[in-house]
Amino acid sequence: MALLEIDAIHVFYDKIEALKGISLAVEQRQIVTLVGGNGAGKSTTLRAVSGLLHPRQGTIRFDGRDLAGLGAHDIAATGLVQVPEGRRIFGRLTVAENLEMGAFTRRDRHAVAEDRDRMMRLFPRLRERLKQVAGTLSGGEQQMLATARALMARPRLLLMDEPSMGLAPMLVEQVFETIRTINAQGVTILLVEQNAPAALGIADHGYVLESGRIVLSGAGRELLDDERVRRAYLG
Ligand code: ATP
Numbered sequence: 401m402a403l404l405e406i407d408a409i410h411v412f413y414d415k416i417e418a419l420k421g422i423s424l425a426v427e428q429r430q431i432v433t434l435v436g437g438n439g440a441g442k443s444t445t446l447r448a449v450s451g452l453l454h455p456r457q458g459t460i461r462f463d464g465r466d467l468a469g470l471g472a473h474d475i476a477a478t479g480l481v482q483v484p485e486g487r488r489i490f491g492r493l494t495v496a497e498n499l500e501m502g503a504f505t506r507r508d509r510h511a512v513a514e515d516r517d518r519m520m521r522l523f524p525r526l527r528e529r530l531k532q533v534a535g536t537l538s539g540g541e542q543q544m545l546a547t548a549r550a551l552m553a554r555p556r557l558l559l560m561d562e563p564s565m566g567l568a569p570m571l572v573e574q575v576f577e578t579i580r581t582i583n584a585q586g587v588t589i590l591l592v593e594q595n596a597p598a599a600l601g602i603a604d605h606g607y608v609l610e611s612g613r614i615v616l617s618g619a620g621r622e623l624l625d626d627e628r629v630r631r632a633y634l635g
Contacts, residue, residue: 401464403428403588404449404480404557409458411441411448418444420612421458426557427604431579431589433620435596435633436609442592445609446559449590450482451475462557477505479556483563489545491535495526498534498545502552512552519548522581540571544578551582558582560591564598576602596633600624608632 402425411419419441426432434442447453449460451472460467462478470478490498499519503512520527523544529537534545543563550558563579564572576598583589583602593599600606603620608629616623623629 402426403463404590405459405461406445406449407459407461409448409455409460411444411453411455413444418612419448419455422609422612422614423458424607424614424617426588426590429583429586429588430604431583431591431602431620433591433593433599433603433606434609435593435599435606437594437633439611440609441612442594442609443561444612446482446561446590446592449475450480450559476553479554480559481550481553481555481557482559482561483546483550489534489542489549491533493534494531495534495537495545496530498549499526499552502549505553511554515552515554518585519551522551522578523548540567540574543567543571543575547578547582551587555587557588557590560589562592562594564593564595572598596629597624600629 404426406422406424408421408423409419410417410421422445434445436442444453448455451467451470462480467475490501499516506512525541526544526548537545564575567575579589579591580602591599600620600623606618606620606623607614608616608623616626616628
């Protein structure tokens with residue numbers, strides 16, 4: 401059984417049908433990516449998984465459990481954690497306080513401290529800035545903090561919405577490298593990206609979205625070599 405199973409969901413914004421029967425699966429320990437152009441439905445898919453939107457039809461199962469009727473908080477409690485979009489960290493809190501917030505539902509303080517150390521190794525830049533107010537970090541550092549904060553919740557599935565958006569090319573490379581490292585440490589990842597080459601390059605499996613439908617899917621490397629994908633996204 402896949403960790404996440406989305407079966408033929410239809411999601412609407414009022415009368416606009418943004419997802420027209422999307423099905424996909426994320427297996428334990430995989431990196432799965434959803435790629436596609438503007439307005440294809442990538443963010444909408446993540447919003448449906450995290451419970452911010454509810455499909456009008458179809459089902460979403462996490463670890464075998466139907467998520468229908470669960471609110472965003474209940475869903476987060478099952479271990480589905482989204483890295484906030486647009487670096488939505490707590491700007492007035494320090495880096496250390498932001499990390500603490502990520503773990504606020506956890507009672508295992510010893511393990512929390514260990515995870516904090518792990519984040520410092522994963523993001524040495526954050527270690528140097530633990531006492532700094534988060535709002536004064538650079539864009540790349542805020543992205544690191546948003547990711548570290550999400551990881552502090554010990555997610556069973558990490559949802560990432562365009563982590564490379566707005567970053568300088570050098571940082572973009574680093575972001576994808578970090579995603580790979582996080583995955584190698586055992587975290588399953590569903591990644592939404594406009595940067596199709598980079599995302600498909602690290603993904604076990606990829607889905608190409610167009611106008612609310614999946615038009616292609618396959619192993620990440622396979623899609624990267626697919627003529628249709630190359631023409632549409634890789635120039
Ligand atoms: P982008 O990378 O531009 O965010 P996307 O693939 O994530 O693109 P979505 O944001 O999921 O695409 O949008 C899918 C469709 O739903 C688009 O037609 C979009 O216009 C529409 N849509 C998205 N958000 C809303 C909203 N809040 N209200 C109404 N329509 C929306």
